[in-house]
Amino acid sequence: MSAHPTFAGVELGGTKCVAILARGPQDIVASETVPTTGPEKTLGAIGGLLEQWKSEHRYSALGIASFGPVEIDASSPAYGSITTTPKLGWRDTNVLRKLQRIANVPAAFDTDVNGAALAEMRWGSGQGFDDFAYITVGTGVGVGLIVNGRATRGFAHCELGHIRVARLPGDAFAGSCPYHGDCVEGLAAGPSLRARIGEGVADLRPDDPVWDSVSWAIAQLCHAIVCAAAPRAIAIGGGVIENQPHLLERVERMLVESLNGYMQLPSDGPYIRSPALGANAGPLGSIALAMSALQ
Amino acid sequence: MSAHPTFAGVELGGTKCVAILARGPQDIVASETVPTTGPEKTLGAIGGLLEQWKSEHRYSALGIASFGPVEIDASSPAYGSITTTPKLGWRDTNVLRKLQRIANVPAAFDTDVNGAALAEMRWGSGQGFDDFAYITVGTGVGVGLIVNGRATRGFAHCELGHIRVARLPGDAFAGSCPYHGDCVEGLAAGPSLRARIGEGVADLRPDDPVWDSVSWAIAQLCHAIVCAAAPRAIAIGGGVIENQPHLLERVERMLVESLNGYMQLPSDGPYIRSPALGANAGPLGSIALAMSALQ
Numbered sequence: 001m002s003a004h005p006t007f008a009g010v011e012l013g014g015t016k017c018v019a020i021l022a023r024g025p026q027d028i029v030a031s032e033t034v035p036t037t038g039p040e041k042t043l044g045a046i047g048g049l050l051e052q053w054k055s056e057h058r059y060s061a062l063g064i065a066s067f068g069p070v071e072i073d074a075s076s077p078a079y080g081s082i083t084t085t086p087k088l089g090w091r092d093t094n095v096l097r098k099l100q101r102i103a104n105v106p107a108a109f110d111t112d113v114n115g116a117a118l119a120e121m122r123w124g125s126g127q128g129f130d131d132f133a134y135i136t137v138g139t140g141v142g143v144g145l146i147v148n149g150r151a152t153r154g155f156a157h158c159e160l161g162h163i164r165v166a167r168l169p170g171d172a173f174a175g176s177c178p179y180h181g182d183c184v185e186g187l188a189a190g191p192s193l194r195a196r197i198g199e200g201v202a203d204l205r206p207d208d209p210v211w212d213s214v215s216w217a218i219a220q221l222c223h224a225i226v227c228a229a230a231p232r233a234i235a236i237g238g239g240v241i242e243n244q245p246h247l248l249e250r251v252e253r254m255l256v257e258s259l260n261g262y263m264q265l266p267s268d269g270p271y272i273r274s275p276a277l278g279a280n281a282g283p284l285g286s287i288a289l290a291m292s293a294l295q
Numbered sequence: 296m297s298a299h300p301t302f303a304g305v306e307l308g309g310t311k312c313v314a315i316l317a318r319g320p321q322d323i324v325a326s327e328t329v330p331t332t333g334p335e336k337t338l339g340a341i342g343g344l345l346e347q348w349k350s351e352h353r354y355s356a357l358g359i360a361s362f363g364p365v366e367i368d369a370s371s372p373a374y375g376s377i378t379t380t381p382k383l384g385w386r387d388t389n390v391l392r393k394l395q396r397i398a399n400v401p402a403a404f405d406t407d408v409n410g411a412a413l414a415e416m417r418w419g420s421g422q423g424f425d426d427f428a429y430i431t432v433g434t435g436v437g438v439g440l441i442v443n444g445r446a447t448r449g450f451a452h453c454e455l456g457h458i459r460v461a462r463l464p465g466d467a468f469a470g471s472c473p474y475h476g477d478c479v480e481g482l483a484a485g486p487s488l489r490a491r492i493g494e495g496v497a498d499l500r501p502d503d504p505v506w507d508s509v510s511w512a513i514a515q516l517c518h519a520i521v522c523a524a525a526p527r528a529i530a531i532g533g534g535v536i537e538n539q540p541h542l543l544e545r546v547e548r549m550l551v552e553s554l555n556g557y558m559q560l561p562s563d564g565p566y567i568r569s570p571a572l573g574a575n576a577g578p579l580g581s582i583a584l585a586m587s588a589l590q
Contacts, residue, residue, distance in 0.1 A: 131449030145523060147442040147449075154426030154442075154525035155561050162557055163519045166459035166477070179557040182461070224458045228440060228523045230449035262457055262474040266450050 005060040005294075008053060008103060009286025010046055011112060012066040012095065014087065014139070017042055019049045020283040021057060025123045029057060031283060039093045047102045054103065062107040063289030064096055065115030065282065068142075072110060072157045080109045108293035114151035114158065115285025116275070117144030120235050122288050124276030129232040133225050134275065135161075136238035137218065141185040147229050150292075161185040165220035171213045187217035190240055206246045214240070215247055219254035222272065226259065232266055237275040248272050300355040300589075303348060303398060304581025305341055306407060307361040307390065309382065309434070312337055314344045315578040316352060320418045324352060326578060334388040342397045349398065357402040358584030359391055360410030360577065363437075367405060367452045375404045403588035409446035409453065410580025411570070412439030415530050417583050419571030424527040428520050429570065430456075431533035432513060436480040442524050445587075456480040460515035466508045482512035485535055501541045509535070510542055514549035517567065521554065527561055532570040543567050 004023045011018045017036055021029040030053065034045045053059060069085070071078040080096025096109040117126070117134035126132035126146075134144040141161030145152045152158050162183045175182030176192040186192055193201045196210055204210065222234055241247055252272040256265065265271040275281050299318045306313045312331055316324040325348065329340045348354060362380070366373040375391025391404040412421070412429035421427035421441075429439040436456030440447045447453050457478045470477030471487040481487055488496045491505055499505065517529055536542055547567040551560065560566045570576055 131447075147447050147524070148445055150443055152426075152442050152524040154527055156521075156525040156558055158524070159522040159558060160519075161522075163522050164461035164515055164553065166461065179555045180553075220459055224455075224519050224523070226451075227454040227456075227458050228519070229442070229447040229453070230451040232449055258459065258475075260474045263451055263454060 006057055007061055007063065007287050007290035008050060008059040008105075009063045009065070009283060009290050010050075010099060011115070011282040011286045012036070012064065012082075013112070013282065014067050017046060018283040018286075019046050020287060021053050021059060022284070022287045024287070025277065025280060025284055036087075038089045043093075043095065043098050047099060050099060050102045059103070059105060059290075061105050061290040061293040062100060062103040063115065063286040063291070063293065064099060064107065064109045065112045065286040065289055066095060066109070068111045068157065069159075070109070070111060070157065072153050073155055106293040108289040110151060110153075110289055111142065111144065111157050112282055112285060113142035113144040115144070115289050116237075116277075116281040117146050117151065117285075118288035118292060119277055119281050119284040120275050121146060122291070123284065124281070125235040125273050126233060131229055131231045133229070133231040133234045135218070135221065135234060135236045137188055137236065137240040138238035139190050141189050141221070142238075143221070143225070145225065145229060146231070160221060160225065161189075163221065163224055165217060165224070168213050168216040171216070173213065184217050184221045188214045188240070193240070202243075204244070206244060211244060211247060211250065215250040215254055218247070219251045219258055222251060222255045223258045226255070226263060226265070230263070233269070233271055233273055235273050235275040237281065245274070248274065301352055302356055302358065302582050302585035303345055303354040303400075304358045304360070304578060304585050305345075305394060306410070306577040306581045307331070307359065307377075308407070308577065309362050312341060313578040313581075314341050315582060316348050316354060317579070317582045319582070320572065320575060320579055331382075333384045338388075338390065338393050342394060345394060345397045354398070354400060354585075356400050356585040356588040357395060357398040358410065358581040358586070358588065359394060359402065359404045360407045360581040360584055361390060361404070363406045363452065364454075365404070365406060365452065367448050368450055401588040403584040405446060405448075405584055406437065406439065406452050407577055407580060408437035408439040410439070410584050411532075411572075411576040412441050412446065412580075413583035413587065414572055414576050414579040415570050416441060417586070418579065419576070420530040420568050421528060426524055426526045428524070428526040428529045430513070430516065430529060430531045432483055432531065432535040433533035434485050436484050436516070437533075438516070438520070440520065440524060441526070455516060455520065456484075458516065458519055460512060460519070463508050463511040466511070468508065479512050479516045483509045483535070488535070497538075499539070501539060506539060506542060506545065510545040510549055513542070514546045514553055517546060517550045518553045521550070521558060521560070525558070528564070528566055528568055530568050530570040532576065540569070543569065
C-alpha cells in the first residue's frame with residue numbers, strides 16, 4: 001500500500017463522465033468511463049464505482065468537476081447542483097449530495113475548468129504559481145481563474161467566457177451566444193465558427209481571416225484576465241485551439257499589442273501556453289479538487 | 296491605554312498624503328496631511344510623523360496605500376515602489392522600504408483602491424463579505440478586486456479600469472486613455488468627460504446623453520468583474536459618481552440587462568452601491584492594510 005493518500009474523482013462531461021481513483025498523474029489506480037445519459041442512470045453507475053472503490057481501496061476525499069453552470073455557493077441549499085443546463089433531466093440535479101452520501105469522505109465540487117486549472121497548477125503548465133488561468137475554447141469558452149491558489153467563487157463561479165469585449169475593427173459578425181450575442185464565447189467558440197463559415201470549419205487554413213477574429217476575442221479575454229488578477233501564465237486548450245495550435249502565439253502577440261506597454265507580461269517562457277496534461281486535465285482536475293478538500 | 300492594538304497608515308495621493316494612527320474608524324488617534332511634492336520632502340515629513348508616533352504611542356503594523364502603478368510583486372527587487380508614474384521625481388521611489396525602515400514593524404503595501412476596498416469590507420459597504428469589489432471613477436478608473444478576502448495580486452495589481460469593453464452602439468468617441476484609447480478609463484473617467492464636452496462638465500444635467508456612455512462603460516466593467524469573481528456587491532465612488540449619484544442605479548440596470556439572465560445578482564439590497572466610508576476610505580484603507588499585515 002502506498003504511503004500517499006488515494007483520492008476519488010468524478011469528471012462530469014456533456015457526453016461522458018470519468019470516475020477516477022488516483023494519487024496523482026503518475027499513479028492512477030483506476031479509471032472508468034460512463035456515458036452521460038440521464039442523471040439517475042449515470043450517477044447510479046458512478047455511485048456504484050465509488051462504493052466498490054471504497055471497500056477495495058479506501059480514499060481520503062472526493063472531487064467532482066462538472067460541466068456547468070453549477071451552484072458553488074456553499075450557503076445555498078442548491079450547493080452542489082447543476083443548475084440551468086438544457087441537458088435533459090440534469091437541471092437542478094444535486095450531484096454533490098448524491099455522490100458524497102456514498103463516498104462519505106470530505107468532498108469538493110467545482111466547474112470542470114476550475115478543476116483543470118488546479119490540475120495544471122499542481123502537475124502541468126502552471127506549476128509553482130499561486131495565480132494562474134486556464135481557458136478552454138471548444139463548444140463553449142470556459143475559464144478557471146485561480147487567485148492566491150484558489151478558484152474565484154463569490155456568489156457564482158467564473159464565467160469570463162461571457163464578457164463583452166471590444167470588437168476587432170471591421171468584424172461585424174453578430175456572435176452566436178444565445179445570452180449575449182458577441183461575448184467572447186459568441187465570437188470564438190466552435191458554434192460561432194460554424195455560424196460564420198458553415199460546414200467547412202475542419203478545412204480552415206491557419207491563414208484564414210476568421211482566425212484574426214477568433215484570436216482577437218481570446219486576446220481581449222486574456223487582457224481582461226491580466227487586468228483582473230495578473231496570473232503568472234495563461235494556459236489555453238480545447239478543441240478549437242488543438243485544431244489550430246498557431247492561435248496561441250497569435251493570441252499572445254495580440255495581447256501584448258492590446259496592453260500596449262501599460263503592463264509588462266512576465267518574461268519566463270511563453271505567457272500564453274499549452275496545457276500540459278492534455279486529455280487527462282479533466283479527470284485529474286477532479287483529483288486536484290479532491291486534494292483541495294483536505295486543505 | 297486601549298486593549299485594541301494601534302496601527303499606522305499612510306495614504307499616498309497625487310496631491311496630498313495622509314498619515315494616520317488609528318484602531319478603527321471610530322478610534323482615530325491622529326491624522327496629518329502632507330502635500331505631495333517631491334518624494335524626499337513628502338516622505339521625509341511622513342517619516343517624521345511615524346518616528347514621533349512610534350515613541351509616543353507604539354503601533355503594531357504599518358499600511359501603505361499608494362497611487363499607482365506600484366510594484367506589488369514581493370519577489371521583485373522593486374517591491375514597494377511607485378513605478379512608471381509621470382509624477383515628477385516619484386518614479387521608482389521605494390516607498391515601502393523608506394517608511395518601513397523607520398516604522399520597524401510588519402508592513403503591507405498596496406494600491407489606494409485595494410486599501411479602500413479592504414476598508415469598505417471591514418467597516419463599510421462590504422461588511423460580512425469575502426468577495427467584493429470597489430471602483431473609483433475620478434481622474435482615472437481604479438478597481439480593487441477582493442477574492443477570498445484578499446486583493447488580487449499576481450505579477451501585478453488589479454488594473455481592471457484598463458480593459459477594453461464592447462462599445463455602446465452609436466458612441467464613436469475615440470476615448471482618452473493614452474495607452475488604450477477607449478478602455479473603461481478612457482470612456483468614463485474625468486478626462487474623457489472633458490474630452491467629450493469641453494468646459495461644461497460641472498454643469499451637465501443627469502439626463503445628458505453622455506451619461507449613457509459613461510454608465511454603459513462602467514456597467515461593462517461590472518459585467519467583467521461579475522464574470523471574473525462574482526463579488527457579493529460592488530461599491531462605486533470617486534468624483535464622477537459623487538457628482539452624479541444617479542449613475543449607480545443606471546449602472547446596475549445596465550449590468551442586469553447586459554448579463555441578460557445568464558447570472559443572477561444577489562438580491563439583498565442594491566448590488567451596485569455607494570461606499571460607506573466616504574472621504575475616509577483612503578486613510579482607513581491604509582489602516583485596513585496594516586491590519587492585514589498581521590494576518
